[in-house]
Amino acid sequence: MSVIALNRRALLRATAAATALMVFSPGLVLAAGPTVRLRLMATTDLHVNIYPYDYYRDKPDDTVGLSKTAGLAAAARGEVKNALLFDNGDLIQGSPLGDYIAYEKGLKDGDVHPIIAAMNGMNYLCGVLGNHEFNYGLDFLGKARAGANFPAVCANVVKADGEPLVPPTRVFEQQVVDESGAEHTLRVGVIGFLPPQIVQWDKDNLVGKVTTVDIVEAAEKHLPELRAKADVVVALCHSGIAGGERVGGEENAALYLAKVPGIDAIFTGHQHLVFPSKDFAGIDGADLDKGTLHGVPTVMPGFWGSHLGLIDLDLVKDGEAWKVAAFKVEARPIYERAPDKKIVSKVDAVPSVLAAVETAHKATLDYVRRPVGETTAPISSFWALVADDPSVQIVSQAQLWYGAEQAKAAGLPDLPLLSAAAPFKSGGRGGPDYYTFVPKGPIAIKNVADIYLYPNTIRIVKITGAELKDWLERSAGIFNTIDPAKTDEQALIDPTFPAYNFDVIDGVTYRIDVTQPARFDKDGKLARADANRITDLAWQGKAVDPKQEFLVVTNNYRAGGGGHFAGADGTTVVFQGPDTNRDVIVRYIIKNKTINPTADGNWSIAKLPATVNLTFPDSPAATLETVPAGVSVEKAGDAGEGFAKYRLKIV
Numbered sequence: 001m002s003v004i005a006l007n008r009r010a011l012l013r014a015t016a017a018a019t020a021l022m023v024f025s026p027g028l029v030l031a032a033g034p035t036v037r038l039r040l041m042a043t044t045d046l047h048v049n050i051y052p053y054d055y056y057r058d059k060p061d062d063t064v065g066l067s068k069t070a071g072l073a074a075a076a077r078g079e080v081k082n083a084l085l086f087d088n089g090d091l092i093q094g095s096p097l098g099d100y101i102a103y104e105k106g107l108k109d110g111d112v113h114p115i116i117a118a119m120n121g122m123n124y125l126c127g128v129l130g131n132h133e134f135n136y137g138l139d140f141l142g143k144a145r146a147g148a149n150f151p152a153v154c155a156n157v158v159k160a161d162g163e164p165l166v167p168p169t170r171v172f173e174q175q176v177v178d179e180s181g182a183e184h185t186l187r188v189g190v191i192g193f194l195p196p197q198i199v200q201w202d203k204d205n206l207v208g209k210v211t212t213v214d215i216v217e218a219a220e221k222h223l224p225e226l227r228a229k230a231d232v233v234v235a236l237c238h239s240g241i242a243g244g245e246r247v248g249g250e251e252n253a254a255l256y257l258a259k260v261p262g263i264d265a266i267f268t269g270h271q272h273l274v275f276p277s278k279d280f281a282g283i284d285g286a287d288l289d290k291g292t293l294h295g296v297p298t299v300m301p302g303f304w305g306s307h308l309g310l311i312d313l314d315l316v317k318d319g320e321a322w323k324v325a326a327f328k329v330e331a332r333p334i335y336e337r338a339p340d341k342k343i344v345s346k347v348d349a350v351p352s353v354l355a356a357v358e359t360a361h362k363a364t365l366d367y368v369r370r371p372v373g374e375t376t377a378p379i380s381s382f383w384a385l386v387a388d389d390p391s392v393q394i395v396s397q398a399q400l401w402y403g404a405e406q407a408k409a410a411g412l413p414d415l416p417l418l419s420a421a422a423p424f425k426s427g428g429r430g431g432p433d434y435y436t437f438v439p440k441g442p443i444a445i446k447n448v449a450d451i452y453l454y455p456n457t458i459r460i461v462k463i464t465g466a467e468l469k470d471w472l473e474r475s476a477g478i479f480n481t482i483d484p485a486k487t488d489e490q491a492l493i494d495p496t497f498p499a500y501n502f503d504v505i506d507g508v509t510y511r512i513d514v515t516q517p518a519r520f521d522k523d524g525k526l527a528r529a530d531a532n533r534i535t536d537l538a539w540q541g542k543a544v545d546p547k548q549e550f551l552v553v554t555n556n557y558r559a560g561g562g563g564h565f566a567g568a569d570g571t572t573v574v575f576q577g578p579d580t581n582r583d584v585i586v587r588y589i590i591k592n593k594t595i596n597p598t599a600d601g602n603w604s605i606a607k608l609p610a611t612v613n614l615t616f617p618d619s620p621a622a623t624l625e626t627v628p629a630g631v632s633v634e635k636a637g638d639a640g641e642g643f644a645k646y647r648l649k650i651v
Helices: 008-017 066-078 096-105 114-120 138-146 215-229 351-356 358-369 390-409 445-451 465-478 581-592
Strands: 035-043 082-087 124-128 157-159 169-177 183-193 210-212 232-237 265-268 296-301 307-318 321-333 335-337 343-345 371-375 417-421 441-444 457-464 489-491 504-506 509-512 534-539 549-555 573-580 603-605 613-618 631-640 643-650
Touching: 035 066, 035 169, 035 183, 035 232, 035 265, 035 296, 066 082, 066 114, 066 307, 066 351, 082 169, 082 232, 096 114, 096 358, 096 445, 096 581, 114 351, 124 169, 124 183, 124 232, 169 215, 183 215, 215 232, 265 307, 296 307, 296 321, 351 358, 358 445, 371 581, 390 417, 390 445, 390 457, 390 504, 390 549, 390 573, 390 581, 441 445, 445 581, 457 465, 457 581, 465 504, 465 509, 465 534, 465 549, 573 581, 613 631
Parallel strands: 035 082, 082 124, 183 232, 232 265, 265 296, 417 549, 489 613, 509 603
Antiparallel strands: 035 307, 157 210, 169 183, 307 321, 335 343, 371 441, 417 504, 457 549, 457 573, 509 534, 613 643, 631 643
16 A cells, blocks of 8 residues: 655645646637536535634634635636635534534534534535544534535444445536537436544444445446436545555545546545645656646645645537546645745635634634643743653653554554654744743643644554564664764764654654664665664563564654655554644643653663763753753853763763
């Protein structure tokens, strides 16, 4: 299975190349008969992002929000005579607003979910269920969908009695106007799909209630009948795009779906990426220039409202049938990134959409600002590069909790479970204020963003002991090589090494010998085969055997090859979770109420002679009271560029 890293920054960089123009004839000659230009529009993976606001950071964010996508949709409708709007799934979960409704306010019979209230005013024709629709259970899903004025379809989710959970297909009779101004009735068929893995991801909510079937098999079953009833067939595929040969049961099956006869256009999603774009380069059957999968016009319009997907079809009537003569594909963004990297909004939020959810938005602000648990110790990243640290520890605690449940539900091998996590905010290019700090006491949901910056999703990989050691050797490249005989000051940290590549692996113990040269270079390539910085690597007190196998909970970026780590190139993934690492941390705090993030000291820098003078830059606001056990730190002057210099002793 091809695994594509779900890195938000990579998506933002890709938006400039996120649109593709296909063969399309504005002046198409009406030779065969009447021509109808039909614009199909879609949103996907909204995840309850309505306001242009980041609830985790508690500030406005012009890169997200259905209220802005609604502005694009309104403008796009005004450009054409005929336009239809669809949604491609993952509506009711994925932001603090969604959690507020599910965990705090609840939904009573007759209540309208905020995301549904926002969409009801936008004239959607139809939607599809996404995998995250099941996160809160079937009862909650039913109440949320009950308030919608547009139906949902899904062809590959079946109830225990064999009946579909929702209709697999629908046909809508739409009045359209051709290029001469004449009206026609066009039968628009819609079919929907989602990843069959929902029965694993939400096993507790679904076992004994619903099951799933393969996407392609469901398409082959339902498309012939739908095609016979419809003039145009649109597939709402809440599934991504992966290459290679089909084996069945794929999570990301849009490419294989495109080969099933009878589909005129596909909206895809789930991966939080944009198609067409370079994210899908090299996949056979995916044409990035034309914007097609095996010749079928296709678009994946980002996530969180970042884009509006557009597929324009020229339909020419030939006898009683309508045929696609030409088409155009576009993923239209709500923002662009200026040369100075600042975000430039391309559309204003629609006031009526904002008004529909204003009360829920304000309540969510109160919710994220209110404590949801307690931390028995400060959570800071001030010392994360020199000692085991609470900002990484709490991430690993949450990942191990989640990973244990999911590994069991997915039937993964009974192997030692480890967690890999890195300090995201540790100064560097971010400056002297770029550190995590959550004081001891109440912890709010928004504080989690100070701990885990990115909306990565959970992955579990299976690796060997040899790969585990090399994974850690790659991380240890952040340290300069230290001469144990020198008494002059030596800088410990290589400032060119990004802290997000300094993975700490919990569940094993190890030491880092910084007197050894780095085994891997800055690009992750083997530089010195005889170099070994990682020493005393053990699991449960026993030395790790190179052939021993482990499961490691990490994020999609790392598991997919981000950073070029041993055992993490996309081929070792054994579980792809539907949840973000950040959401897992929030749920862990809510479940436990009181957390103890104190680092367990499973790793440390190997002891050095007392005469070695190690220094490193850190925040001038760093408090010596938060220094973890195992090291001694003292201030040593000015490090420049606003940083303070500290002296380190290994005790």
